[in-house]
Amino acid sequence: MKGQGAGWLFVAPALAVIGLFFFAPAVAALGLSLTDFDIYALADWRNLRFVGLRNYTELLANPLFWQALRNTLYFVAVGVPLSIGASLAAALLLDSRLARFKGFFRTALFAPVVTTLVAVAVIWRYLLHTRYGLINYALGAVGISPIDWLGDPRWAMPAIILFAVWKNFGYNMLIFVAGLQTIPEELYEAARMDGASALRRFWHVTLPGLAPVVLLVSLLTIAGYLQLFAEPYVMTQGGPGQSTVSVLYFMYEQGFKWWNLGVASAVAFLLFLMMLAVTFVQLAVARRRGVL
Amino acid sequence: MKRALPGLAVNGLLCLGAAFSLLPLFWMLSVSFMRPGEADSFPPPLLPHAPSLAAYRTLFAEQGMGRYFVNSLFLASAATVLSLGFNVMAGYAFAKLRFAGRERLFQLLLLALVIPGQVAMIPLFLMLKDIGLVNNFGGILVPAAASVFGIFLVRQYAQSIPDEILEAARVDGAGEFRIFASIVAPILQPIMVTLATFTFMGAWNDFMWPLIVLSDERLYTLPVALASLSREHVQDAELMMAGAVVTVLPVLALFIVLQRYYIRGLLAGSVKG
Numbered sequence: 001m002k003g004q005g006a007g008w009l010f011v012a013p014a015l016a017v018i019g020l021f022f023f024a025p026a027v028a029a030l031g032l033s034l035t036d037f038d039i040y041a042l043a044d045w046r047n048l049r050f051v052g053l054r055n056y057t058e059l060l061a062n063p064l065f066w067q068a069l070r071n072t073l074y075f076v077a078v079g080v081p082l083s084i085g086a087s088l089a090a091a092l093l094l095d096s097r098l099a100r101f102k103g104f105f106r107t108a109l110f111a112p113v114v115t116t117l118v119a120v121a122v123i124w125r126y127l128l129h130t131r132y133g134l135i136n137y138a139l140g141a142v143g144i145s146p147i148d149w150l151g152d153p154r155w156a157m158p159a160i161i162l163f164a165v166w167k168n169f170g171y172n173m174l175i176f177v178a179g180l181q182t183i184p185e186e187l188y189e190a191a192r193m194d195g196a197s198a199l200r201r202f203w204h205v206t207l208p209g210l211a212p213v214v215l216l217v218s219l220l221t222i223a224g225y226l227q228l229f230a231e232p233y234v235m236t237q238g239g240p241g242q243s244t245v246s247v248l249y250f251m252y253e254q255g256f257k258w259w260n261l262g263v264a265s266a267v268a269f270l271l272f273l274m275m276l277a278v279t280f281v282q283l284a285v286a287r288r289r290g291v292l
Numbered sequence: 293m294k295r296a297l298p299g300l301a302v303n304g305l306l307c308l309g310a311a312f313s314l315l316p317l318f319w320m321l322s323v324s325f326m327r328p329g330e331a332d333s334f335p336p337p338l339l340p341h342a343p344s345l346a347a348y349r350t351l352f353a354e355q356g357m358g359r360y361f362v363n364s365l366f367l368a369s370a371a372t373v374l375s376l377g378f379n380v381m382a383g384y385a386f387a388k389l390r391f392a393g394r395e396r397l398f399q400l401l402l403l404a405l406v407i408p409g410q411v412a413m414i415p416l417f418l419m420l421k422d423i424g425l426v427n428n429f430g431g432i433l434v435p436a437a438a439s440v441f442g443i444f445l446v447r448q449y450a451q452s453i454p455d456e457i458l459e460a461a462r463v464d465g466a467g468e469f470r471i472f473a474s475i476v477a478p479i480l481q482p483i484m485v486t487l488a489t490f491t492f493m494g495a496w497n498d499f500m501w502p503l504i505v506l507s508d509e510r511l512y513t514l515p516v517a518l519a520s521l522s523r524e525h526v527q528d529a530e531l532m533m534a535g536a537v538v539t540v541l542p543v544l545a546l547f548i549v550l551q552r553y554y555i556r557g558l559l560a561g562s563v564k565g
Contacts, residue, residue, distance in 0.1 A: 006389055006391075007385045009468075010384065010472070013381070013437075013438070015397070015438075018401065018439070025412035025413075094306070111317065111544065112313055112316075115497075116539045117497060118515035119518055119535070120317075120540065122532050123316050123536055126532070132333065134319065134336050174558060175559065223408070227410065229499075229500055230500065269411060275408060276406065
């Protein structure tokens with residue numbers, strides 16, 4: 001059949017790149033995580049030894065790894081609902097018939113999403129400055145004394161969460177706006193005829209209509225937030241007192257600061273397993289509630 | 293009159309939201325024009341007393357920002373060209389050309405979407421090191437040349453091309469490459485703009501991979517340079533804000549111009565997931 005060869009010819013370059021530079025290394029990561037690959041192996045492959053699951057057992061006995069895990073889960077558990085809540089609120093406002101200048105507001109609310117993470121993290125570091133930062137200045141105006149946002153282990157993660165919400169909520173907002181437009185207007189009319197209040201209409205029409213979108217958005221957001229890295233790298237360098245070391249930050253330091261590439265691969269793999277587990281749990285919950 | 297109040301509330305809240313989103317960016321712009329040390333005072337000044345380009349001058353004359361800018365521009369442009377070439381051909385073929393194993397292959401590709409990129413990073417680093425692409429722009433560009441997202445995006449769009457046009461061209465004796473270049477590529481133009489916007493912005497904003505691959509300072513991209521600068525010059529708010537402006541402004545401008553295309557890609561990538 002004609003076109004058979006052409007088809008292969010057309011996909012071959014892309015498949016070669018993805019196979020060679022993504023699938024192959026991803027599989028190799030599992031193998032690497034079972035070795036003691038370190039700076040000596042980096043110099044000479046002959047120093048490489050197979051160590052079975054030792055990297056994993058040592059990680060699970062390492063308090064810093066657990067700390068990184070706790071920090072990351074804290075970031076996800078607080079940051080994801082806050083982000084999605086902000087996205088949903090903004091989407092409802094944008095979708096409202098009463099809203100004016102929708103194009104402008106949509107662009108304004110979305111703008112932080114397209115900015116460069118490192119650059120805006122630098123901005124926020126100054127906004128959060130204890131003495132000269134605008135945030136403490138604004139809080140001071142309502143009588144709240146200055147908070148050492150990035151220098152106090154209790155406040156560093158909340159500050160990073162606030163920043164992450166600012167940076168990311170516009171993305172899901174757009175997805176929610178698209179989702180809201182698929183809910184048939186008749187459903188709202190019917191609810192209105194039945195005398196349902198705005199709140200009840202939101203609860204009984206909007207939310208069920210958005211359920212599949214909410215599920216998808218939370219999967220993507222959790223997966224994204226589990227990959228926390230640049231924020232602590234730029235804003236806190238993992239500190240203070242390791243309160244913002246994330247799993248990926250830990251992996252980066254193990255791998256590219258100490259060159260324990262075997263250990264770092266094991267960390268990457270554990271992160272992957274966590275993401276898979278979260279996905280499966282969410283899909284199972286969704287199926288039981290009849291969302292899917 | 294009863295309608296006025298909810299309307300006021302909705303628009304008032306939207307204004308608050310827009311202020312929350314934009315204020316940090318305005319503040320960045322404003323501080324970047326302040327004189328050295330001006331931002332470090334209390335109460336924090338919102339506007340420069342006398343606008344000055346001192347921070348930009350230091351940035352470009354002493355910190356080599358020009359070089360980082362060129363590096364970023366080159367890498368993002370090259371990644372965009374490569375990704376257009378590889379992904380558009382593959383996406384079109386997955387949509388319109390019949391070949392053995394097509395569906396199975398595509399499903400296998402989608403599997404890649406569940407694997408976080410960081411899993412592949414370490415072996416990829418070792419691989420690239422062996423072939424001499426670490427500390428080299430090649431190490432950034434080679435893995436960026438094709439992406440599952442790009443193929444997926446193009447395939448979805450290409451499915452709407454009517455088979456009759458392609459058949460007619462084949463009957464006329466046109467080869468597959470000729471058909472691709474003269475018939476398919478013009479039809480796919482809008483999605484190519486979308487893909488180009490996404491790739492360019494993604495490459496421009498990327499941080500972790502360039503941080504790992506590029507160790508020579510002269511090869512730094514803007515985000516990597518800015519991160520290292522921020523670790524050295526913590527005190528110079530004006531300098532850091534000027535650096536942030538140089539980094540953020542190009543992508544922000546690009547987004548504002550190409551918004552329509554960008555949002556199309558965003559929705560295709562998630563809603564239909």
